[in-house]
Amino acid sequence: MIASVGSMTSNETQPSPWEVLAPIADLVTPMAVRVAATLRLADLMSEGVTEVEELATRTETDADALGRLLRHLTCHGVFTEPAPNRFALNETADLLRSDHPGGMRAAFDLNEFGGRMDLVFTNLLHTVRTGGPAWETVHGAPFWEYLATNPTMAASFDASMAGSTRTAAATAYDWTDVRHVIDVGGGTGALLAEILAANPDIRATLVDLPDTVTRGRERLAERGLGDRCEFAGQSFFDPLPTGGDVYLLSAVLHDWDDDQATKILRGCAQAAGKTGRVVIVESHGTAGDDPGMFAEMNLRMLVLSGGRERTVEDYQALATAAGLTTTDVRTTSTGLVVIDCEPT
Known part of the structure; x- marks a missing residue:
């Protein structure tokens, strides 16, 4: 039986280890957001599609699985569930609309460059062990070779760079x-x-x-x-x-x-x-006041290329x-x- 890690508390006054680490260690929620972006769920809801069965039909997904994903995201402040099995946009979910000027939906789409880039971090251990990029171990070819032989992904990469x-x-x-x-x-x-x-x-x-x-x-x-x-x-x-x-x-x-x-x-x-x-x-x-951004990009560049x-x-x-x-x-x-x- 798999226990809920979040239910394990050290005592009633101190946060549990999971509560301390979950905000920086949880992989479930980040991937759920990316799946929602890839399926363009926010676009469908903005068009008035809210019933989970219809959302599943429009996205060619399993209704039960989709409902579980949406309910998880709702619990984390992305989307709302105003009635059983009916979901709607909130301020956070609205950021995932394709026409939102922030451009986050495309950045998270697992079929676009941004999503493929994020997946490389599933093999971050390879980079830390070897000092070399992990792109090839996840996608089957070194970064630049992969783009050269995948015109659709290369175009997605170009588009993301053009927005820089x-x-x-x-x-x-x-x-x-x-x-x-x-x-x-x-x-x-x-x-x-x-x-x-x-x-x-x-x-x-x-x-x-x-x-x-x-x-x-x-x-x-x-x-x-x-x-x-x-x-x-x-x-x-x-x-x-x-x-x-x-x-x-x-x-x-x-x-x-x-x-x-x-x-x-x-x-x-x-x-x-x-x-x-x-x-x-x-x-x-x-420059600037965000050394964390520099540290992230420094690691990201190593992992990718x-x-x-x-x-x-x-x-x-x-x-x-x-x-x-x-x-x-x-x-x-x-x-x-x-x-x-x-x-x-």
Whole structure:
């Protein structure tokens, strides 16, 4: 018989061990939220579907199992049960609507990149034991290889990156004297679009893998910016296009270990030549008041791809090793660091 851990109390005045640890150790509730997001239950309830039998029919699930999941979430403040087997949205559940501006439903969807990313942590033990990423042990192939062979998931990854606050870097750098920016590993061009829109005299080149660049071409065309951008579908470990005034690396280096990150920077330095610059945009390891977020992301990058978060000093050391000299460092309002470098 499986006993309820929550019923085990040490005494009547002290919280039980489960009450102390459950808020940080419970896996049932986080997975239940992700299942609810994947099934789009909040969307259905917002359309007036509330009976568990109808919810099960619409989601092609088992009604008894779905009812148990919803009742568990209701007990944890997600959804309400105004009548037996009838469920409804509350303020917390409303965050799981697909049209909510917070975008949490897609982030939790187990069929999208965010959900697949979270599942990798079921084998965190592998990473702690070996020091290597766990993505392959869960999904069958290393992170970047997995994305390269799964176009649907790659598109989901691109979409999640396009929503990043790193687009704030578009206004955190002085583009006055820049005529040609080359966005290296620029995804679908979300940041590049903001730069081009704000600086009508700048031309650009978007560098990323072929499928991603194709989506970037479509994005920039939709913004009316496609005629000011060239597209290079390639690995950024291959020789980069030359002739750029600025080689931009936004949220790229943290995906890689020090050796690979240095190689990427060295490639940018070589392409920049004597007159170009290399601009790094990453999370600031020592900025802001949330060291917990930095610690989480540092662990997350290792588990996913073997990368790491870094301090400004760490990035400057990488730049030096790649033949670059740091000339300016500034921080955005969203806690990003923008590091301006020139070839030595």
